[in-house]
Amino acid sequence: MKLACAEVHHHQELAIVTEGGVYAADGSMADILRRGDEGLQELKAQVREAEEGRRQPLEQYRLLPPVPEPGKIICVGLNYRPHVAEGHFEIPTHPVLFNKYVSSLVGDGATVRAPGDSEQLDYEAELVIVMGRRAQNVSEQDALNYVFGYTNGNDLSARDLQFRTPQWLLGKAADGLAPIGPYIVTADEVPNPDHLEIRGYRNGQLVQHSNTDQMIFSCRFLISYISRYITLEPGDLLFTGTPEGVIMGQDPAARKWLSPGETLTVAVEGLGELTTHIG
Known part of the structure; x- marks a missing residue:
């Protein structure tokens, strides 16, 4: 799975990158990192359930560092x-x-x-x-x-x-x-x-x-x-x-x-x- 952080309408959102495009996902990168495998499984379910209309080309997003605030x-x-x-x-x-x-x-x-x-x-x-x-x-x-x-x-x-x-x-x-x-x-x-x-x-x-x-x-x-x-x-x-x-x-x-x-x-x-x- 490919995960990015993007700025959408001046807000930071978690984005899932797929072959069909990119779309905003529920949660944050910090939350996914904290929850580990459980969080990833939920994201995979979102990918399966996503509507094609929600997806956008990667180029339309302003990408942020994928881990915005690492501790070290x-x-x-x-x-x-x-x-x-x-x-x-x-x-x-x-x-x-x-x-x-x-x-x-x-x-x-x-x-x-x-x-x-x-x-x-x-x-x-x-x-x-x-x-x-x-x-x-x-x-x-x-x-x-x-x-x-x-x-x-x-x-x-x-x-x-x-x-x-x-x-x-x-x-x-x-x-x-x-x-x-x-x-x-x-x-x-x-x-x-x-x-x-x-x-x-x-x-x-x-x-x-x-x-x-x-x-x-x-x-x-x-x-x-x-x-x-x-x-x-x-x-x-x-x-x-x-x-x-x-x-x-x-x-x-x-x-x-x-x-x-x-x-x-x-x-x-x-x-x-x-x-x-x-x-």
Whole structure:
């Protein structure tokens, strides 16, 4: 099942995305995340009972982040070996973690501006995990049982702010630097998140292409590892890292940082396409 959050007549509504179109559903994303399988079964019943006349093309909706208010947004850096190499870092022995905030989130089709005085805005196509159950010290074997679904993410990064100090936070968590969407694909439709094609496009040109099977730390491991130290709750988001092809990885003389008027697209296999405009 594909679930989105949309603005309809200035109100936020839960939307079910089907092959025949999109329509508003009863309840909220927060409620569905809290109720888990029971909530999903009710939504499936709504799909079966829906009248064709209620459905609208996806393009008619203003899409919001599919999880509008997650409790936590935890991101993983340096999780693909080629990306580590292009950035001239060392292969990490433990996941490199940092965070973003709710104010960082924007949905599909949003326009994002470089923060403050930054002049080095970069893209990072990523798979994002949406947690569906409270996870505390879970095993790697059981980790995926705690997942609600998956979505596309773009870990936009202001590189000059990111490396201004040893802490990455400023260049990663500024307003608008966490586009996600366009919707969540529930976990039952993604049997193996550790084997998904991932692509990133800049103005229609392919700039990133890899597979999540190239991650240093798998989805299962990341959930298990993080839950040892930080309790994960339904709706929490995990950005799992980006493959090679970012601007920072290019020769300094060839780097062309993102500028107003550009368009970015992230396409993880089976999860639709997330589009972001640079303003």
